[in-house]
Amino acid sequence: MNGKLKIRLEVVIFTAILLSALLVWLFYPLWILRSANYAQYITPLGFEIYFFGSDFLLISPLMITSLIFFAFSAIIPIVWRSSRYSLYSSSFSLLLGFVMIINALIFEQRYLNFHGYSVILTPTGSFYIYFPYSTYFSVPFYLILASAAISTLNSLTRARWIPYNRPTLLDKLNRDIMSKGIIGAFSEWFERIGIPYAAESNKLMVKDLTLSTEDRGRELSVFFPNGEIIVFGKRGVLYIAKDGEIKYMNLDDGIKLTIAKALERAEINREIVEEKIYL
Structure with a gap:
């Protein structure tokens, strides 16, 4: 370790x-x-x-x-x-x-x-x-x-007397999304965490989970989806479950849902990194 x-x-x-x-x-x-x-x-x-x-x-x-x-x-x-x-x-x-x-x-x-x-x-x-x-x-x-x-x-x-706030994972992802876009930000974070994924144009796939950006020219199957679909738009996030259930949520909740769904499908074989700071 x-x-x-x-x-x-x-x-x-x-x-x-x-x-x-x-x-x-x-x-x-x-x-x-x-x-x-x-x-x-x-x-x-x-x-x-x-x-x-x-x-x-x-x-x-x-x-x-x-x-x-x-x-x-x-x-x-x-x-x-x-x-x-x-x-x-x-x-x-x-x-x-x-x-x-x-x-x-x-x-x-x-x-x-x-x-x-x-x-x-x-x-x-x-x-x-x-x-x-x-x-x-x-x-x-x-x-x-x-x-x-x-x-x-x-x-x-234990060297913890300065009350400064560190950015959370959600804050970092929001910042990366603003600078790199949805696909670029999540692909980078999937690599850091060790989640295998496949990338196509404006789309990431983690097994049967599809992460994509809003595209009016793309048709989505609501009644018979091939898996779970998360679509990031300009004003919110659309989630389509396997049974066809549709949910609409804000960007922060969409990021949390994406991370949770991706971790469910993760096969992490990487070495665990432990942070030791004056325990």
Whole structure:
């Protein structure tokens, strides 16, 4: 059995926001401590420190680990779509990455600050300096927060929280009939479903079921039909049963009747296609 796996729009939104956060983080720090001639930045590799034109990079496994967790969180629901547990795993991985960021901030407060003094790293050691500074989070942090909220929502709702309507089979058939005509639309749908049919001029036949378009030059046998006949006209659909009974209906009911009658005569030997979308 083949699995036709679709990606939900909710998952696409989450992945796009999280990947955008990681991309922005590569060029712009996640957290900033800034003063006149001194600054600390949290980058994907760790802590970057600037002091009077000199810069030092303190590589942190916490940041590298968080980057890996965030990447896994974005990839998991794309690669593993056959179970809702992929959404849970994605949220858990995102949570671990966020915990790494919190640990990095704790590390900064514990080892790069001391009673208001900031630590200045040098090639031969470090020293402390005291001056006014301001700290704030930047765009990547808020994008990660937004992706965390969406990931949690996806986990709670199985990625079904956007109320958008998908076209029904009837809507699709109506659209195809408008663009391809009765014969062209139904022949295409019969092929998709796997219903064998024979085509003639302005007519389709599925065993003893005849589907045709309105033709004033064609004579229809009402009293002794060779099977069931469905005639599509401009304003409605005419149905002639085997016993000669005649019914007139609108286009939507005619489409439903045609599909039902064709499925009764179908010999489907094709492989069943199953759609798995975060079950």
